[in-house]
Structure formats: structure tokens, C-alpha cells
Amino acid sequence: MNAQAGSTLDATGDGHAPATAIPTIRIAADPVGGGAASATERVPNEVVVELRGVSCFYGSFRAVKDVSVTAAKREVTALIGPSGCGKTTLLRTLNRMNDLVPSFRATGEILLDGQDLYGKAVDPVAVRRRVGMVFQKPNPFPKSIYDNIAFGPKINGYRGNMDELVEQSLRKAALWDEVKDKLKASGMALSGG
Amino acid sequence: MTTATATPGTQPRFEPALMRRKMNGTIFYGACLLAIAILILALIALLLNVVVVGLPWLDPQFITGMPSRRPTQTGVFPALIGSIQLALIVGAITFPIGIGAAVYLAEYAPDNRITRLLQTNISNLAGVPSIIYGIFGLAVFVRLLGLGPVLFSGAATLALVILPLVIIASIEALKAVPQAQREGAYALGASQWQMVRGSVLPAAAPGIMTGIILAMARAIGEAAPLVVIGAATFVTSLPQPLQGGFTVLPIQVFNWAQRPQADFQGVAAAAIIVILVLIFILNLLALIVRARLSRHIQW
Numbered sequence: 001m002n003a004q005a006g007s008t009l010d011a012t013g014d015g016h017a018p019a020t021a022i023p024t025i026r027i028a029a030d031p032v033g034g035g036a037a038s039a040t041e042r043v044p045n046e047v048v049v050e051l052r053g054v055s056c057f058y059g060s061f062r063a064v065k066d067v068s069v070t071a072a073k074r075e076v077t078a079l080i081g082p083s084g085c086g087k088t089t090l091l092r093t094l095n096r097m098n099d100l101v102p103s104f105r106a107t108g109e110i111l112l113d114g115q116d117l118y119g120k121a122v123d124p125v126a127v128r129r130r131v132g133m134v135f136q137k138p139n140p141f142p143k144s145i146y147d148n149i150a151f152g153p154k155i156n157g158y159r160g161n162m163d164e165l166v167e168q169s170l171r172k173a174a175l176w177d178e179v180k181d182k183l184k185a186s187g188m189a190l191s192g193g
Numbered sequence: 194m195t196t197a198t199a200t201p202g203t204q205p206r207f208e209p210a211l212m213r214r215k216m217n218g219t220i221f222y223g224a225c226l227l228a229i230a231i232l233i234l235a236l237i238a239l240l241l242n243v244v245v246v247g248l249p250w251l252d253p254q255f256i257t258g259m260p261s262r263r264p265t266q267t268g269v270f271p272a273l274i275g276s277i278q279l280a281l282i283v284g285a286i287t288f289p290i291g292i293g294a295a296v297y298l299a300e301y302a303p304d305n306r307i308t309r310l311l312q313t314n315i316s317n318l319a320g321v322p323s324i325i326y327g328i329f330g331l332a333v334f335v336r337l338l339g340l341g342p343v344l345f346s347g348a349a350t351l352a353l354v355i356l357p358l359v360i361i362a363s364i365e366a367l368k369a370v371p372q373a374q375r376e377g378a379y380a381l382g383a384s385q386w387q388m389v390r391g392s393v394l395p396a397a398a399p400g401i402m403t404g405i406i407l408a409m410a411r412a413i414g415e416a417a418p419l420v421v422i423g424a425a426t427f428v429t430s431l432p433q434p435l436q437g438g439f440t441v442l443p444i445q446v447f448n449w450a451q452r453p454q455a456d457f458q459g460v461a462a463a464a465i466i467v468i469l470v471l472i473f474i475l476n477l478l479a480l481i482v483r484a485r486l487s488r489h490i491q492w
Binding site for chain 2: 095135151152
């Protein structure tokens with residue numbers, strides 16, 4: 001654990017408890033090729049996402065207050081906190097999903113590989129191409145199972161064999177055997193679990 | 194929310210009044226039943242009247258025949274073909290413009306005063322009497338654009354009549370799509386158009402198509418604006434969209450119903466049956482299209 005949470009801890013002042021110090025848990029991915037290096041002697045992985053003094057607002061409501069945290073390559077970083085403390089808001093800020101909320105505003109610096117995600121020249125669509133997101137609730141499109149999986153690659157101009165990619169993706173998700181005979185069935189018929 | 198301010202010693206009391214609450218429910222149930230009964234009775238009376246008067250006149254010759262001065266020999270073929278052509282042209286105009294306008298207002302337009310003003314105005318247009326559209330169509334399509342009193346002028350005018358209905362129904366269908374559908378597409382790196390095309394439109398399609406087809410059924414039944422446009426009442430040749438006189442079923446009914454002879458009342462009723470069948474087919478189509486477009490949708 002090498003969480004660097006924000007420094008300010010006072011939740012008073014605006015009547016609610018914004019996320020100031022969101023605890024993060026890191027689970028290091030096993031180094032590829034067999035564990036020669038143990039977690040204790042491992043050199044820290046390169047930082048990919050870095051937040052510096054980030055606050056998020058919905059109108060005048062401050063949902064996230066002055067959070068500074070980093071996430072490293074090839075590690076799983078988890079955000080933990082009570083309901084309503086701003087975990088989702090913070091995550092949605094990382095791929096500009098909150099741009100869709102008209103009253104949303106973020107201050108501070110949000111860096112991906114050193115580049116400010118909220119810079120003037122940054123295209124939110126390009127950001128979301130690189131920062132993926134899996135939602136709290138399953139979110140299939142009103143299309144067939146096949147088209148649901150093909151949608152992402154298709155809109156991003158995938159030129160390879162789509163059938164192969166769909167099969168490969170379903171195999172990786174351990175769903176292939178269940179759905180291989182009903183790829184034309186509705187994606188919304190799948191159970192969420 | 195106020196907290197209970199029970200003074201010490203006294204228990205807060207409930208008055209369940211279960212009987213009265215159940216009675217209220219029964220009264221409301223009865224009122225709803227009455228409403229549907231009135232509706233069904235009125236519909237049955239209407240249909241029964243039309244069928245009793247019109248059915249004896251309805252034969253193959255009536256469907257495929259040309260109009261005639263003699264009620265026994267008259268037919269609705271030009272009017273039937275006119276109505277079908279009209280419906281097709283109205284659909285072809287309404288489909289792209291209606292959906293385009295609705296998608297703009299629901300997905301692209303910023304949520305500001307101008308957008309709301311626009312939307313309110315479209316809602317108001319839906320309430321404008323159709324004869325006003327007829328006067329507008331006469332001025333613009335027939336005179337200004339010089340198309341003359343042809344089928345296309347009538348179809349364009351009727352398209353204007355139903356466009357507000359189509360746009361409002363489509364906006365409602367688009368707004369009913371959960372925000373999560375938009376976010377899901379965006380999260381995969383979709384542009385706004387890809388999001389609309391791939392996620393929102395398929396989800397809203399059943400509602401949009403239902404709105405369009407129901408609006409087309411309304412267009413098929415309209416007579417007033419076409420009278421103003423100059424639809425002929427006695428046409429013995431099949432209409433061509435851009436030249437020559439045309440007539441449609443409601444105009445034919447209007448014409449026959451005016452005649453003093455009793456036989457023509459029967460002929461008019463028979464033509465009404467033809468309109469009803471046409472609208473029934475259209476509604477059936479709406480049902481099939483809706484079922485087909487909804488096959489992947491299970492919220």
C-alpha cells in the first residue's frame with residue numbers, strides 16, 4: 001500500500017462530507033514470467049494516472065474535495081469509501097464522462113501519462129478511447145449480443161476480422177459457451193451476473 | 194419532514210379506516226370501467242352504423258371502379274390509389290424531417306431558452322386546425338412554387354400537418370432512453386453521432402416508428418386541408434403525383450355524403466369502410482414494425 005491521499009481532512013464548511021481522503025488499495029499484478037521479484041523488494045511501477053488537488057462540483061455542490069492520488073501501471077487500484085462520498089464522481093472524472101452532466105466542473109490537475117485530461121486541446125472522445133469504464137449496472141445496447149460486442153471496435157475503426165474478435169472477447173469473458181448459439185439474440189437478455 | 198411531537202403519556206394513534214379506503218378504491222375502479230364502457234359503446238355504435246349502411250354497397254366493382262353519377266356503378270379506385278400515394282409521399286417527407294428535427298432538439302440542442310421556445314412552438318403547431326395548413330399549402334405549394342393543385346401539394350401540406358405530432362412523439366421516445374445508454378456508448382469512445390446512431394436511435398426506434406405511423410393514419414383521414422388545396426371531387430383517372438387532378442378517400446366521402454339521394458349515403462358509408470380498412474392495415478403495420486424494432490429491447 002502506497003496510497004497518497006489528499007492532505008486536507010476537514011469535511012466541515014459546506015454542510016456535507018466531500019471525499020477528501022479516499023483510501024486506495026493497490027494490488028500489484030504479478031510480474032509476467034514468474035515471480036522473481038517479491039512485493040517487498042519490487043520497484044514502484046510507473047505512475048499512469050495522477051490527480052493533484054482535484055475537486056469536483058455539481059453546480060455549487062462540491063462532491064469531491066481536494067483529492068491527490070496516483071495510480072500506477074500494471075496495478076489494480078481500488079477506491080473505498082461510504083455511500084455518497086464521491087467515488088463514482090471521481091472515476092467518471094477520469095474519462096470525462098462527467099462532461100455529460102451540464103452543471104459539472106472539475107478543478108485541479110488530472111494527468112494521464114503526464115497530459116492534462118481537461119486541457120483545452122484535449123478531445124473527450126479521444127480520452128474515453130484510452131480510459132475505459134465498466135459501469136456499476138450492466139449496460140447492454142438494444143442490439144444483438146454480437147453487435148453489442150462489435151460496437152466498440154466498429155466505432156473505433158477496427159479493420160480486422162470481427163467474427164474472430166467477438167469470439168475471442170467472449171471467450172476471455174468466459175461467456176462463449178453460453179452464448180455461441182445465440183449471438184443474434186438480444187444483448188439485453190443476458191443476465192447481469 | 195416534521196418529527197412526531199407526541200406529548201409524554203399519550204400514544205400516537207392511527208385510524209386505519211380500512212373500509213373507507215377500500216371503498217375509495219372500488220369507486221375509482223368503477224369510474225375507470227365506466228370510462229372504457231362509454232368509449233367502447235360509442236365506437237361500436239359508430240362502426241355498426243357505418244357497416245349496416247355501407248356493407249351492401251361494398252363489392253369488388255366498388256373497389257376497382259371509377260366514380261359514376263349512378264350510385265350502383267360508382268367506385269373508389271382513383272380515391273383509393275390517391276390515398277395510398279398520398280400516404281407514401283407524406284411518409285417519405287415526414288420520416289427524415291421529423292426524426293432529424295427530433296434528434297436535433299433532444300440530443301444536440303443546448304438546453305436553453307431558445308430550444309424550449311422552439312419545442313413549445315412545435316407543440317402549439319400540433320394544435321393548429323388543419324384547415325389553416327390547407328390555406329398555407331395553397332399559398333406556398335400550389336401558388337408560390339407553382340406546383341398547382343396536384344397530389345404532391347396535398348401530400349406536402351399534410352406532411353406539415355403531422356410533422357409536429359411526429360416530432361413531439363419522437364422527442365418523447367428519445368428522452369425516454371436511459372442516460373446510461375448514452376454513457377455506455379461514450380465510454381467505448383463513441384463520438385456523439387456514433388452514440389446517437391448506435392445506441393439512442395435503436396432504443397427509441399419503436400416509439401418513433403409508432404408515432405410516425407399513427408400520424409400517417411391521421412393524414413389518410415384528413416379532408417379539410419385538401420379541399421382548400423383544390424382536390425377534385427370527381428376524378429375518373431388515376432392520380433399522378435405531379436400533374437392532373439387528384440382525389441382521396443375522405444374527399445370522396447365528403448362529396449358523396451353531400452348528395453341528396455339516399456343511395457349515395459350508402460356509397461359514402463362503403464367508402465368509409467375502405468378508409469377504416471386502410472387505417473387498420475397501417476396500424477397493423479405499426480404493430481409489426483414495433484415488435485420487430487423492439488426485439489432487442491428489454492429494459
